[in-house]
Amino acid sequence: xxxxTQPPSMDCAEGRAANLPCNHSTISGNEYVYWYxxxxxxxxxxxxxxxxxxxxxxxxxxxxTEDRKSSTLILPHATLRDTAVYYCxxxxxxxGQNFVFGPGTRLSVLP
Amino acid sequence: xxxVSQNPRHKITKRGQNVTFRCDPISEHNRLYxxxxxxxxGPEFLTYFQNEAQLEKSRLLSDRFSAERPKGSFSTxxxxxxxxxxxxxxxxxxxxxxxPYEQYFGPGTRLTVT
Numbered sequence: 537x538x539x540x541t542q543p544p545s546m547d548c549a550e551g552r553a554a555n556l557p558c559n560h561s562t563i564s565g566n567e568y569v570y571w572y573x574x575x576x577x578x579x580x581x582x583x584x585x586x587x588x589x590x591x592x593x594x595x596x597x598x599x600x601t602e603d604r605k606s607s608t609l610i611l612p613h614a615t616l617r618d619t620a621v622y623y624c625x626x627x628x629x630x631x632g633q634n635f636v637f638g639p640g641t642r643l644s645v646l647p
Numbered sequence: 648x649x650x651v652s653q654n655p656r657h658k659i660t661k662r663g664q665n666v667t668f669r670c671d672p673i674s675e676h677n678r679l680y681x682x683x684x685x686x687x688x689g690p691e692f693l694t695y696f697q698n699e700a701q702l703e704k705s706r707l708l709s710d711r712f713s714a715e716r717p718k719g720s721f722s723t724x725x726x727x728x729x730x731x732x733x734x735x736x737x738x739x740x741x742x743x744x745x746x747p748y749e750q751y752f753g754p755g756t757r758l759t760v761t
């Protein structure tokens with residue numbers, strides 16, 4: 537899998553948008569961008585994924601640059617419960633069956 | 648649907664002892680994964696089952712580790728002759744072949760080897 541680069545930590549004020557960046561400059565044409573998060577003492581949780589178009593679901597939005605070398609996960613109105621480690625992963629849609637997690641970004645939502 | 652469950656949630660053992668963990672996936676999921684996570688790191692893949700067949704094993708899975716999924720439902724992960732370096736959170740996840748994007752993770756089993 538291609539490697540991703542994320543900032544180790546970020547802060548966000550409660551109620552504001554949290555924008556989490558991810559660089560994946562060596563991404564291949566058939567690799568998707570996935571985002572998972574892990575709240576303290578829980579297993580990781582799927583958030584969203586995309587190939588090249590921007591995606592939105594009830595949890596977040598995913599913005600992928602046109603050259604696909606980077607992406608941003610947006611939590612539109614962060615709450616204290618969004619405090620977690622966020623992982624950006626690139627992977628072929630159904631290759632290898634497992635995800636390769638990096639250290640992620642520790643997001644702290646502050647009151 | 649109660650999600651992925653893992654037992655026990657915590658295990659403390661002495662070096663050299665054997666331990667076994669159990670994972671019960673979501674009932675209709677045919678894929679099951681084991682990961683290991685150490686403090687401050689993301690989960691690392693250990694092994695993967697599709698139904699009862701173990702299709703992939705990581706190099707992290709030494710000879711002391713063995714995993715089974717005998718009837719394609721629950722799975723067990725056994726560690727023989729535990730070492731202090733085995734101390735970690737062991738996570739189980741499951742997914743449906745028809746929806747490969749989402750892996751549903753259990754709460755994990757935290758192993759401490761003293």
